[in-house]
Amino acid sequence: MNGFLLNTLFSLLLLFSVSDALSAPEKLGICVTCHGVDGRGNEAVGAPKIAGMEDWHIRDQLIGFQKQYRGAHASDGYGREMKAMADFLTENEIEELIKWIGKWPTDITPTTVPGNTENGQALYAACAICHGTNGQGNAALKSPALAGQNDWYLLRQLDNFKSGRRGTHANDVYGQQMQSMMKTLPDDDAIRDVVSFIQSLPIPD
Ligand code: HEC
Numbered sequence: 001m002n003g004f005l006l007n008t009l010f011s012l013l014l015l016f017s018v019s020d021a022l023s024a025p026e027k028l029g030i031c032v033t034c035h036g037v038d039g040r041g042n043e044a045v046g047a048p049k050i051a052g053m054e055d056w057h058i059r060d061q062l063i064g065f066q067k068q069y070r071g072a073h074a075s076d077g078y079g080r081e082m083k084a085m086a087d088f089l090t091e092n093e094i095e096e097l098i099k100w101i102g103k104w105p106t107d108i109t110p111t112t113v114p115g116n117t118e119n120g121q122a123l124y125a126a127c128a129i130c131h132g133t134n135g136q137g138n139a140a141l142k143s144p145a146l147a148g149q150n151d152w153y154l155l156r157q158l159d160n161f162k163s164g165r166r167g168t169h170a171n172d173v174y175g176q177q178m179q180s181m182m183k184t185l186p187d188d189d190a191i192r193d194v195v196s197f198i199q200s201l202p203i204p205d
């Protein structure tokens with residue numbers, strides 16, 4: 001964990017200890033500390049873009065962190081940081097936050113992961129069944145949009161699924177579905193290639 005993050009976490013904990021009930025706008029302020037202005041993602045602290053994210057996916061992930069489906073694995077440093085944040089939120093506050101985040105503009109993300117886009121397109125055929133042909137997501141299958149997300153974040157999550165840091169908890173039904181799909185991406189090159197293809201897709205409406 002870098003110094004900036006440690007400082008941020010420390011001031012947040014201090015803030016929470018002096019006020020046990022922060023209002024939703026104050027908690028929103030906390031989200032952008034890591035997730036960046038307008039929730040566009042901040043690679044320096046490893047926090048992904050949350051602007052434009054589906055309301056059900058934000059809800060499911062925050063609850064997943066709270067219930068330890070996510071962020072509980074000993075070697076999932078980033079997940080554990082986010083879990084510490086999610087743990088402070090009440091059910092009502094999660095709903096308030098979702099309404100706010102839904103109003104943020106979503107913009108294209110910079111390309112940071114080099115890969116063979118053509119090979120990635122072929123590999124993506126196995127993903128499209130759940131995440132949609134254009135990576136737009138599928139609410140009925142609880143498969144979130146991938147297009148428009150930071151490419152470095154997609155890479156890390158795929159690594160997390162592959163290594164079992166995510167998607168292995170007994171109660172994490174949807175994470176497990178995704179984890180089992182990782183066999184279609186045999187190695188690091190395949191993971192980078194599919195991420196590079198997803199990065200080439202337009203941001204979903
Ligand atoms: C201390 C920094 C920090 C703060 C503050 C923070 N987050 Fe996060 N958040 C992260 C990191 C890091 C991740 C990535 C976790 C991972 O790699 O699994 C993350 C992941 C998430 C995810 C999962 C996204 C996905 O699709 O996988 C959601 C949703 C989220 N944060 C929402 C919020 C909200 C809402 C707030 C405000 C209450 C917030 N975060 C505050 C650091 C932070």
Ligand code: HEC
Nearest residue numbers: 126127130141142143144154157174175177178181184194
């Ligand atoms: C059987 C359906 C299914 C298939 C096929 C599938 N996924 Fe997923 N994927 C999911 C589900 C469900 C989730 C949400 C997991 C959760 O809630 O934690 C997910 C989550 C993800 C995430 C994390 C997104 C985030 O914001 O946290 C990434 C990245 C991802 N999938 C990429 C892929 C790629 C690349 C492929 C093809 C190799 C693929 N998926 C194939 C169902 C699927």
